[in-house]
Amino acid sequence: MRKKIDIGTVARKAGVSTTTVSRVLNNITTVSEQNRQRVLQAITKLRYAPNPNAQRLASGQSRTIGLIIPRFEGVFHSYYALAVLKGIGMAAEQRRYDLLLHLTDGTTAPAPSAVAGLLFVDVYGCEDLLDRVLEAGTPTVVLHHYLADLPVSCVAIDNATAAERVVDYLVKLGHRDIATITGDLKTQAGLDRFDGFVKAMKARQLPVKDAYLRFGDFGLPSARAAAEALLELKDRPTAIFVGSDEMALEAINVVLAKRLRVPEDLSIVGFDDNPIAAHGRVPLTTVRQPLSEMGRMGLEVLLQQMTRKRAAPTKLLLPTELIERKSCRQTWLER
Numbered sequence: 453m454r455k456k457i458d459i460g461t462v463a464r465k466a467g468v469s470t471t472t473v474s475r476v477l478n479n480i481t482t483v484s485e486q487n488r489q490r491v492l493q494a495i496t497k498l499r500y501a502p503n504p505n506a507q508r509l510a511s512g513q514s515r516t517i518g519l520i521i522p523r524f525e526g527v528f529h530s531y532y533a534l535a536v537l538k539g540i541g542m543a544a545e546q547r548r549y550d551l552l553l554h555l556t557d558g559t560t561a562p563a564p565s566a567v568a569g570l571l572f573v574d575v576y577g578c579e580d581l582l583d584r585v586l587e588a589g590t591p592t593v594v595l596h597h598y599l600a601d602l603p604v605s606c607v608a609i610d611n612a613t614a615a616e617r618v619v620d621y622l623v624k625l626g627h628r629d630i631a632t633i634t635g636d637l638k639t640q641a642g643l644d645r646f647d648g649f650v651k652a653m654k655a656r657q658l659p660v661k662d663a664y665l666r667f668g669d670f671g672l673p674s675a676r677a678a679a680e681a682l683l684e685l686k687d688r689p690t691a692i693f694v695g696s697d698e699m700a701l702e703a704i705n706v707v708l709a710k711r712l713r714v715p716e717d718l719s720i721v722g723f724d725d726n727p728i729a730a731h732g733r734v735p736l737t738t739v740r741q742p743l744s745e746m747g748r749m750g751l752e753v754l755l756q757q758m759t760r761k762r763a764a765p766t767k768l769l770l771p772t773e774l775i776e777r778k779s780c781r782q783t784w785l786e787r
Contacts, residue, residue, distance in 0.1 A: 457500045466494035477502050516550045517754065518567035522577045523555045531697075531726040532743060536573055536595060539747025547755060556581065564590055569754045571595060573747075576639050593754040595746055597640050598769060605757060605766040607750045609741045611641050614772040615648030616655075618693050618721050618739060621774055623656060626783045627691040627719065631664035633678040633703060635695030635723075642670070645695055645723060664689055668699060675699035679706035690719065690783050697722040697729040697738055704734050704779065719780035725773075735777035742770050 463470045476491040558577040569591035598608040635642030653660045666678035694700035700722030714734045725740035
């Protein structure tokens with residue numbers, strides 16, 4: 453078995469003290485260049501890999517990021533949450549930071565001494581907690597919620613523009629009677645998608661019928677009830693923009709159960725580009741939002757904030773992409 457290489461072995465090989473080796477490992481500038489080179493050569497020859505935990509203790513700096521997730525049912529089955537966590541986790545691993553996952557009802561947060569900074573994965577229900585964290589001066593970045601008026605960095609998705617582009621896409625296919633099934637309007641994502649839809653319809657002088665506005669909560673029961681109500685209308689829409697892929701796939705199930713066809717009788721567009729969207733009974737046209745990229749960029753912004761004193765907040769809105777599959781088709785304006 454290969455003999456364990458520790459800091460003492462490196463010190464003996466380089467002919468210096470263990471303190472000198474530690475200072476070189478932690479990039480402390482008080483070491484002479486001659487001794488620095490001797491230590492680096494010894495590290496290379498011995499193939500020494502420093503213990504990151506020991507380095508953190510020696511430097512007195514935490515390399516742990518607190519990840520605050522508003523508590524909601526099915527959080528660990530959520531495509532949104534898992535995609536964001538993937539982006540954050542991969543970026544943290546590359547930068548050699550640890551993550552402390554903290555689920556909260558909006559009243560609790562990690563102890564300030566335990567983390568070097570905080571990432572909020574949305575702030576729905578955590579608004580007061582965010583205010584307290586900012587007052588305490590903890591480096592903080594908010595994901596999935598654009599906060600124009602608060603002095604905090606945020607990385608979010610441009611939901612409103614995405615919804616406008618969905619309307620443009622359906623109009624180019626010849627649709628005028630377009631309905632929407634929203635997500636939860638208490639969330640910024642749900643509200644922005646709804647507002648973007650209404651704005652685009654009015655800008656194109658298309659009718660925004662009250663009967664075509666159905667309000668859901670991102671849950672499947674709300675999607676099913678909304679789809680059934682739309683299909684019962686005498687003058688039913690030719691297309692529906694739905695606030696999430698899971699809701700859109702549930703709407704498709706309702707349409708097919710009524711012995712109607714998608715897209716021949718009704719076109720449907722979702723939002724997320726959840727992997728299940730491509731493999732449903734009808735492959736779903738949807739909006740791809742860069743969730744993993746949002747998580748990665750959020751961590752990078754936080755690390756920049758942690759290393760720059762008094763840095764101005766960063767405000768980012770990430771673009772989306774429309775993914776065409778088989779749930780929409782051109783319609784002829786016969787009405």
